[in-house]
Amino acid sequence: MSLLELRQPLLSAAPAAAESRREPRARRLFPAAMITLVVVLVALSLNVGAADLTLDVLFTSRIPRTLAVLLAGAAMAIGGLLMQLLVRNRFVEPATVGTTESAGVGLLAVTILTPGMPIAGKMAVAIITALLGTFAFLRILRAVPPRSSLIVVPLVGIMFSGVIASMTTFVAYRTDMLATLQVWMTGDFSGVIRGRFELLWIVAGVLVVTYLVADRFTVAALGREHAIGLGLDYRRVVALGMALVAVTSAVCVVVVGALPFLGLVVPNLVSMIMGDNLRRSLPVVALSGSAFVLVCDLLARTINHPFEVPVGVVVGVIGGIVFLVMLLRQRR
């Protein structure tokens, strides 16, 4: 006899039909709404700018810029989500646990030591230091008692990234690189033109890989014991996920700079409606990340027209406010 023939429910007298009831409306409609929003925002993004719209402007500036915003927004949102699920804490993202700062270390080091190195090489070094920094953070986390408060993990991350950032700042100060460091660490799409954003396609690859192994990441997010119980190679999957996060962060820092709070705010907001089953939520989180950065970038281009505000500033301000509201509303 198999489970299938044992249909008598636990308490109710009659077997209830658990057959596919329709998903709640919000969960069904949200993806389509987000696609529509992104399409509208892309159209706007292609039309807004200081220069008049010509084919040349479109192909050298507007399209590359819009693509860069789409890719970076999606990538940082997914990076934040993956990190939250694998660290099992809702209040972490690459920019608050030292991943972004570690990428900065590598970038600063190559710029000082071998200034002539092509950008791809610099990025490779930034990826390596981002990986090292991320795994150092995970190593530190292993010393944190599993039942400590939710706040401990993000605090450890903030302290760890603070240590790295201050060392980087010191070195940059001594080598007259402070202004350059500032530029890297503030997200800015104004320098994005054809020929200067193509490395961002790497994160598109990362997104595809993430989607392909989405189920593994969701199982890992159940926690070590459930994951092992389901036969998952837990350590390897977590390592893979964190490596993907490190690559994503490093690429984004090198090409456009840091986008703070994005990875914190977007996944948490989407999760309220879509949940975290990655196979279902991942495309929506990616789209929402793109939409969020598109809005911020449009603001950055128009607030002080014809001049630009760095998008990192806008993302930081809006993201920070949204995050605060989320924190305050969480006390149900």
Place this chain on the structure above:
Amino acid sequence: MIEVEKVSKSYDRALVLDDVEVTIPTGGITSIIGPNGAGKSTLLSIIARLLDADAGTVRVAGHDVATTDSRELARILAVLRQDNHLTVRLTVRDLVAFGRYPHSGGRNTPHDHDLINAAITYLDLGDLADRYLDEMSGGQRQRAFVAMVLAQDTDHLLLDEPLNNLDMPHSRAMMRQLRKAADELDKTVVLVVHDINYASCYSDRIIAMRDGRIFATGTPEEIMRRDLLGDLYDMDMPVEEFGGRMIAYPYF
């Protein structure tokens, strides 16, 4: 059959399992009882390869759990630990569906979906299937986790405190369902239970543990004795027969 041979485990310097040797035969319900710190959960975790033993071997259906491929083991034994708190936001159906992961690798077939629905129905979760777990009560969540483990459809079920968070009606119903799973689905069910009367009423065998060692094993009639339970728990309690079952009275 689950064979535990000379298994020892210590945390830091505290010895939690001391040369444990026990065999759990195929079929039926085996309950592990004993005071806090007896090593019950540790033993269950080692059998389920969630923890590595310092010494000794565990074989489940002939497979050494330390060396067998984890996914292969996940098709032979399912385990539910006490902690069912999740940070990941999933619906009941999402969670139960992951019970099929060891078989399907995430690509669920119609047969998988049938099993998922059956497990959801079996645990009385039909109306809650599309609700998020973090919006449900502890007892409902506990049932969802048991449904996941059941959907895994393994011959061996290891459950650590399955009655956690359940009210009286659901506790009894859960034990009856497990009894049925053992009788009608031929599952080998191993439970860690605190309520010795549940252990007495629903098990075929009881393993009593104390101080990291096996204190006694036997049928409920053999274990549910005033002198034995008194020594096990360092606490005197009367044991009387009621309706053909041995019931202990540790209340006054």
